[in-house]
Amino acid sequence: MAEPLLRVEKLVRRFGGIIATDNVSLDVAAGELHAIIGPNGAGKTTLISQLTGHLAPNSGSVSLGGRDITHLPAYRRCALGLARSFQITSLLFDFTAADNVALAAQAHAGTSFRFFANARKEKGLRDAAHAALDRVGLLHRADVVVSRLSHGERRELELAVALASKPKLLLLDEPMAGLGVTESQRMVKLLQELRKEVSIVLVEHDMPAVFALADRITVLVYGRVIASGDPAAIRGNDDVKRAYLGDQHVVTHHV
Numbered sequence: 001m002a003e004p005l006l007r008v009e010k011l012v013r014r015f016g017g018i019i020a021t022d023n024v025s026l027d028v029a030a031g032e033l034h035a036i037i038g039p040n041g042a043g044k045t046t047l048i049s050q051l052t053g054h055l056a057p058n059s060g061s062v063s064l065g066g067r068d069i070t071h072l073p074a075y076r077r078c079a080l081g082l083a084r085s086f087q088i089t090s091l092l093f094d095f096t097a098a099d100n101v102a103l104a105a106q107a108h109a110g111t112s113f114r115f116f117a118n119a120r121k122e123k124g125l126r127d128a129a130h131a132a133l134d135r136v137g138l139l140h141r142a143d144v145v146v147s148r149l150s151h152g153e154r155r156e157l158e159l160a161v162a163l164a165s166k167p168k169l170l171l172l173d174e175p176m177a178g179l180g181v182t183e184s185q186r187m188v189k190l191l192q193e194l195r196k197e198v199s200i201v202l203v204e205h206d207m208p209a210v211f212a213l214a215d216r217i218t219v220l221v222y223g224r225v226i227a228s229g230d231p232a233a234i235r236g237n238d239d240v241k242r243a244y245l246g247d248q249h250v251v252t253h254h255v
C-alpha cells in the first residue's frame, strides 16, 4: 500500500488530569479529504494543533510523506507542505485582501525579513496573491481592505492565505463556523474544487457539509477515536449514533 501523506500514531496529549488526545492513530492518503468530527471538547482542535506543531504531544508520532515531523516546529512543517487555515483574527484588517495573501506568500518564499512594502510591489508576490485569490473566487475583491469584506469573504481569504504557502495538506478548523446558509453552500463548493488539488483534513460541526465532502471520517469522543470510515459506514455506525450523531439530521443537502 502507498505511504499515506499524513500518519498519526498513538498520539497522546494531556492537560493536567484531562486526556485531550487519547492514543489517536489515523492516516490521510494523498488526495483525500478526511473529516474529523466529534462533540464539543472531543479534542479536535488539540489534535490539529499537534499536527501543525503549535502543541507538543506527550507521546506518539506524526509523519508527513514518510518523514517524522513530531518534533519539528510549525514553520518547518509549513515549509514541508502543511498549512492550517488561519483564523480570521490573524488577518490584517487594514490591509487589502491581496496584501494579506502577498504577505503570506512572502513569508513562504523566505523573504519575510524584507520590508512588507516590497511585497506589494514585487510582481512575483502580487501574481501569487492574485492566483490564490482567484482559486477561492475572491479576485474581484483583491484591492478591498479586509475590514470591508463580509464574514464569508474573510473565511475565503483565510483559505487563500493558507494556499499561498502551496501546501500538500491543508488543515481546516471549522471553515463553516458563523456562515449563513448561502455562504456555507459557497464554501462547500469551494472546498469541492480545492480538494482536487490539495489533500484536506477538515474539522467541522456542519454535518451536511462533512457528509457531502468527506472521503473518510474519523470520529473523536473524549479524545479517543471511536470510529473511522467512509461516510456511509459512519452514518450507519451505532457507537457514533449513540455518542455523537444521535438523531442529528444527517442529510447531504449541499450539492
Ligand SMILES: Nc1ncnc2c1ncn2[C@@H]1O[C@H](COP(=O)(O)OP(=O)(O)OP(=O)(O)O)[C@@H](O)[C@H]1O
Residues within 6 Å of the ligand: 015, 018, 020, 038, 039, 040, 041, 042, 043, 044, 045, 046, 047
Ligand atoms: N490549553 C488547554 N488547557 C487545558 N485544557 C485544555 C486546553 N486546550 C484544550 N483543553 C481541554 O481539552 C479537551 C479538548 O479540547 P478541544 O478544544 O481540543 O476540543 P474540540 O473537540 O476542538 O472542541 P470544540 O468542538 O468545542 O472546538 C477539552 O476538555 C478542553 O477543555
